[in-house]
Amino acid sequence: MSTSNASTTEVSGRSILLDQVTKRYPGQAKAAVDGLTLEIPAGKIVMLVGPSGCGKTTTLKMINRLIEPTEGRIVLGDEDVTSISGDELRRRIGYVVQGAALFPHQTVAQNIATVPKLLGWSKERIAARVDELLELVSLDPNTYRHRFPRELSGGQQQRIGVARALAADPPVLIMDEPFGAVDPITRQRLQEELLRIQEELQKTIVIVTHDFDEAVKLGDWIVVFREGGRIVQYDTPERILADPADEFVENFIGSGAGLKQLTLTRVRDVELADAVTGAAGTPAAELLKRAREAGHNHAVVLDGQRRPLRWPSLRRLSRMDLLPAERDDEMPVVAPTASLQDALDTMLVSSAGAAIVTGRRGEFAGVITVEVIMDAITRARESAAEVAEDAPIGLNTEAIAVVSGDPS
Numbered sequence: 420m421s422t423s424n425a426s427t428t429e430v431s432g433r434s435i436l437l438d439q440v441t442k443r444y445p446g447q448a449k450a451a452v453d454g455l456t457l458e459i460p461a462g463k464i465v466m467l468v469g470p471s472g473c474g475k476t477t478t479l480k481m482i483n484r485l486i487e488p489t490e491g492r493i494v495l496g497d498e499d500v501t502s503i504s505g506d507e508l509r510r511r512i513g514y515v516v517q518g519a520a521l522f523p524h525q526t527v528a529q530n531i532a533t534v535p536k537l538l539g540w541s542k543e544r545i546a547a548r549v550d551e552l553l554e555l556v557s558l559d560p561n562t563y564r565h566r567f568p569r570e571l572s573g574g575q576q577q578r579i580g581v582a583r584a585l586a587a588d589p590p591v592l593i594m595d596e597p598f599g600a601v602d603p604i605t606r607q608r609l610q611e612e613l614l615r616i617q618e619e620l621q622k623t624i625v626i627v628t629h630d631f632d633e634a635v636k637l638g639d640w641i642v643v644f645r646e647g648g649r650i651v652q653y654d655t656p657e658r659i660l661a662d663p664a665d666e667f668v669e670n671f672i673g674s675g676a677g678l679k680q681l682t683l684t685r686v687r688d689v690e691l692a693d694a695v696t697g698a699a700g701t702p703a704a705e706l707l708k709r710a711r712e713a714g715h716n717h718a719v720v721l722d723g724q725r726r727p728l729r730w731p732s733l734r735r736l737s738r739m740d741l742l743p744a745e746r747d748d749e750m751p752v753v754a755p756t757a758s759l760q761d762a763l764d765t766m767l768v769s770s771a772g773a774a775i776v777t778g779r780r781g782e783f784a785g786v787i788t789v790e791v792i793m794d795a796i797t798r799a800r801e802s803a804a805e806v807a808e809d810a811p812i813g814l815n816t817e818a819i820a821v822v823s824g825d826p827s
């Protein structure tokens with residue numbers, strides 16, 4: 420679940436409406452997407468999931484008309500874009516594909532500049548925009564702007580793919596399996612980054628994924644399709660996990676719905692446990708005494724900016740003279756934006772069975788423990804039972820006929 424903070428940032432995304440859209444490929448008996456009406460709210464992330472061949476990619480590519488619908492309308496904001504020039508439409512919709520598909524003989528800067536160049540921006544404006552976007556996707560402009568795609572890791576290429584899609588500041592971003600080609604750790608990092616970028620930019624983002632956990636993690640809303648682009652459920656991740664529409668969705672979620680709930684809550688949303696802290700360079704005995712008094716097994720050593728340096732057990736502390744100033748790189752640390760699942764992963768490999776949480780500037784914020792997580796799950800389950808009032812529309816044409824009795 421992406422937790423976009425709409426109160427502090429202006430929504431720059433525009434809503435999308437697929438209005439009774441059908442796609443029939445030549446020579447195919449059945450429609451790939453059949454009478455689909457799908458409303459995608461402005462500034463939200465909507466995930467398209469479902470079994471192979473159910474029409475996810477076809478649906479996605481009809482949004483920017485890389486695939487032309489056989490019937491129906493595409494509406495962007497208030498504008499019917501069904502018949503405008505496809506090229507013009509695609510300049511307003513950033514498109515990211517699996518493996519990034521960068522132009523191999525162009526530098527990073529040239530790749531990112533593709534659409535701004537087409538739009539006739541000045542050289543200076545393009546150069547400034549390239550650097551701004553590299554910063555946004557956490558790549559140092561001086562190091563990367565002149566590199567070629569082959570000189571980048573898979574994760575870096577994917578970041579450039581996102582930067583290129585965002586270059587002309589389009590209101591809408593569509594992504595087809597954007598993180599499908601990278602290893603799990605890089606994928607997790609890219610997902611975190613997308614959420615951070617989205618918090619800042621508030622675009623309307625539609626993402627096709629095979630990975631249900633990814634859908635839960637990134638989506639404000641998830642569409643579960645079956646064959647023919649038929650919507651089985653269009654709901655929040657919480658509701659899909661807590662109340663799947665039918666057996667098909669249940670099977671699709673797979674086992675461990677309870678564990679998946681952990682991906683829905685972020686560390687910053689839970690009440691953390693406290694810890695006893697001491698400054699590097701001060702006597703260890705003093706910290707040991709306070710930790711014992713508090714009944715803790717560990718204590719946190721902080722630097723001058725209150726950033727954690729190490730997290731010794733009381734036994735180790737008792738063997739120290741002054742609190743050391745070197746940072747222990749093995750220390751289990753999680754960011755406030757991490758999901759509880761990520762926090763749990765970190766905790767399980769830590770000898771403390773818990774993890775340190777740091778704030779935005781790396782400062783010590785508290786400790787996350789198993790008890791903290793259990794408490795958060797209980798609360799999340801209680802609130803998931805409520806039906807969202809602002810639910811967008813998602814249905815197929817026959818569904819309208821059944822509801823209204825109108826066969827048209």
Ligand SMILES: Nc1ncnc2c1ncn2[C@@H]1O[C@H](COP(=O)(O)OP(=O)(O)OP(=O)(O)O)[C@@H](O)[C@H]1O
Pocket residue numbers: 444445447451469470471472473474475476477478
């Ligand atoms: N160019 C095409 N010509 C004919 N049929 C096509 C074409 N593209 C897709 N199809 C068919 O349309 C249906 C939907 O395909 P689509 O690629 O949208 O599914 P998908 O859900 O994205 O699948 P996957 O998860 O495997 O990528 C499938 O039955 C597919 O075989």
